[in-house]
Amino acid sequence: xxxxxxxxxxxxxxxxxxxxxxxxxxxxxxxxxxxxxxxxxxxxxxxxxxxxxxxxxxxxxxxxxxxxxxxxxxxxxxxxxxxxxxxxxxxxxxxxxxxxxxxxxxxxxxxxxxxxxxxxxxxxxxxxxxxxxxxxxxxxxxxxxxxxxxxxxxxxxxxxxxxxxxxxxxxxxxxxxxxxxxxxxxxxxxxxxxxxxxxxxxxxxxxxxxxxxxxxxxxxxxxxxxxxxxxxxxxxxxxxxxxxxxxxxxxxxxxxxxxxxxxxxxxxxxxxxxxxxxxxxxxxxxxxxxxxx
Numbered sequence: 001x002x003x004x005x006x007x008x009x010x011x012x013x014x015x016x017x018x019x020x021x022x023x024x025x026x027x028x029x030x031x032x033x034x035x036x037x038x039x040x041x042x043x044x045x046x047x048x049x050x051x052x053x054x055x056x057x058x059x060x061x062x063x064x065x066x067x068x069x070x071x072x073x074x075x076x077x078x079x080x081x082x083x084x085x086x087x088x089x090x091x092x093x094x095x096x097x098x099x100x101x102x103x104x105x106x107x108x109x110x111x112x113x114x115x116x117x118x119x120x121x122x123x124x125x126x127x128x129x130x131x132x133x134x135x136x137x138x139x140x141x142x143x144x145x146x147x148x149x150x151x152x153x154x155x156x157x158x159x160x161x162x163x164x165x166x167x168x169x170x171x172x173x174x175x176x177x178x179x180x181x182x183x184x185x186x187x188x189x190x191x192x193x194x195x196x197x198x199x200x201x202x203x204x205x206x207x208x209x210x211x212x213x214x215x216x217x218x219x220x221x222x223x224x225x226x227x228x229x230x231x232x233x234x235x236x237x238x239x240x241x242x243x244x245x246x247x248x249x250x251x252x253x254x255x256x257x258x259x260x261x262x263x264x265x266x267x268x269x270x271x272x273x274x275x276x277x278x279x280x281x282x283x284x285x286x287x288x289x290x291x292x293x
């Protein structure tokens with residue numbers, strides 16, 4: 001272990017708290033920190049480092065807040081355990097959030113030269129900050145690094161470096177590097193970010209303006225790119241997601257049609273019934289009866 005002067009939990013994620021535990025390991029090319037705190041109040045974030053940075057929520061969630069990349073608002077997506085933040089070297093993420101009073105996170109920094117030598121600098125040039133996304137492969141690699149931090153042995157450095165490379169391989173794939181995405185469409189990572197927002201807010205679906213702010217492009221460009229990627233307009237895509245959620249609730253719960261309508265963001269039960277009939281040629285109650293018969 002080495003001095004942690006260049007990583008201060010109260011600078012990266014500043015908050016009033018009752019207790020703080022900070023464990024860390026420096027493997028040279030990869031550094032990892034686990035920070036656990038209780039009695040958390042509002043957290044203020046600022047990450048602007050010479051290394052590539054990852055942060056994953058291990059415990060506790062953030063329910064409201066604001067996020068900024070290079071000082072520009074990018075909206076806010078609620079973050080639960082497993083949510084990941086990626087900030088490339090020499091870029092800045094700042095903001096604030098409020099949520100659970102007990103929380104912990106893993107912070108991993110990776111030497112840019114090491115990754116460039118492993119994968120090639122031209123591949124990495126297009127990577128952008130990504131705030132609060134979910135991906136099983138990236139989450140698994142970060143959890144493996146956390147395991148090495150908690151249980152270090154003589155070959156932990158090799159394991160940490162291999163997982164760091166895996167993180168960037170997956171980031172590149174999510175961004176479409178080496179793939180053939182539809183020309184002019186959203187990158188796979190941006191589409192995952194959009195889906196995460198929609199899924200996190202079934203009762204209050206995001207507006208087109210909110211989705212546009214999340215990606216940081218013009219309304220016209222977003223509309224065209226979204227339809228290129230999904231084959232649907234943003235409005236019809238959100239509407240389809242709400243109806244899929246409603247089908248799941250009809251199958252798995254005993255909630256009334258009115259409660260399901262509110263849960264899925266419909267303005268009224270009659271609006272829900274009309275939309276459901278148009279999509280499935282039967283009403284919600286009849287759909288549930290047939291499903292359970």
